[in-house]
Amino acid sequence: MQEIRYEVNNRIAYITLNRPEKRNAFNKQLVSELKEAFSRAEHEEEVKVIVLKAEGKVFCAGADLGYLQSLQTHTFEENLVDSHYLKDLYLQIYRHPKIVIAAVQGHAIAGGCGLITVCDFVFSVSEAKFGYTEVKIGFVPAIVMTFLIRKIGEARAKEMLLSGDLIEASQAQEYGIVTEVLFDNELYEKVDEFALHLCQTNSAQAMKATKQMIADIQERSLSEALVYAAEVNAKARAFEDCKKGIAAFLSKEKLSW
Template identity: 45%
Template sequence: MELVHVQIEGPVATLTLNRPEKRNALSGALVTALRQKLTAVADHAEVRVVVLTGAGKVFSAGADLAELARLQTATTEENLADSERLAALFRQLAYYPKPVIARLNGHAIAGGCGLAVACDFAIAAAGSKLGFTEVRIGFVPAIVATFVLRRVGETVARDLLLRGRLIEAEEAVRLGLIHQVVPGEALDATVQALARELATETSPSAVAMTRRLLADLPGLSLDAALAYATRVNALARGTADCKAGIRAFLEKQDPPWRKPGD
């Protein structure tokens, strides 16, 4: 059984975490498989957007606690290697060249919620619960905290990370943790509509450059951020997509990334 199932339909690749019997817990093997699938899809020229979801009724319950229990007897170096594997996945998502939509088909808890927050967009089915429960079992939400702070700021992050409470998807939207909650029966149509928009209305190179800009800017001082943004601005003007997009706009034609029939 594939730990991560990939389905490609036109410009959209759907990656499904496929451990429903374990509530799609993030074992080392699953993390490695997801990284490999993301790499393969990144190299797929026709794919413009990635949708990340879970098999069964849960998006992901976070870390595989049985695996963590076994690692309690591991060396510091072995635990560090396991942590670095997870951190590498989150870094891969941050610098991924294509937009990623988290399709939350159910609960997203602890590392599973962090995975959703690391995506560009997160759309949840009504009834889903989200939260970072690590402190309630004596664990620390260390890696996910990096992304939670960027998404919601320190005040909300302290509330979520220190209390370890679960919240309804509607509250997660109000807090800015995720983007949208819809009835379960509308989840697929909502995700597909956003994926189609991203795939047909935006430039591939501009999106890739903008994603990297958004990943790098928060850690820079104002002067460093402006200097970095200035370089990106100048580089963007020389890309083929920028030249084609401006030409298409002035000539009142569709840009090349909008295929006939879109």
């Protein structure tokens, strides 16, 4: 891999955007390597939580505009294939069976803001700014819109997507995009601490099922959602982790995941 770094430590997979000279902007290779890294983390049993971070002063500036300009000479069909390729990355992260935490050390803009939108938790430094600036260059934030509306609702999403303005980290936290705002020197320590907390206190099997249900339940009517919920509830009782957890609780044994 040339555009990212991948390493595993203490059951945490660290995926680092490593294109700082281009503000970690997306091109096809970066997207491809991200998909490969998230797939690798999914299939490595050792990995329980994923931390997504970046090198340089900017977390991610979205699409590489030089790359985007080169696509303007392509046919609709060729551009559709490329669009699906990016869409698949966002969906892969959103539906990933393992928890994904973003550690944002700098601005997350346009597609870069979309990237953190599909993460489960987002920890940010106070100086970082967030926004979907596509309308300012005549583009449409089409793919990220789908996930943003789910995350923060239509009114907030309209405010961000139609204005194209950047917001401060504190406002992004108020909107529900950011989980917690920290000082620069606290960011990575806090992210590691939180990731280890999830590893040590929660069942991977239960977190996977819960995350999947959160994504799926929004597509169903109330009655369909409740039927689905009852099915998951019944299946969860047979989880090995559930049996282990209940047995430990009843016998007053300290449980270590």
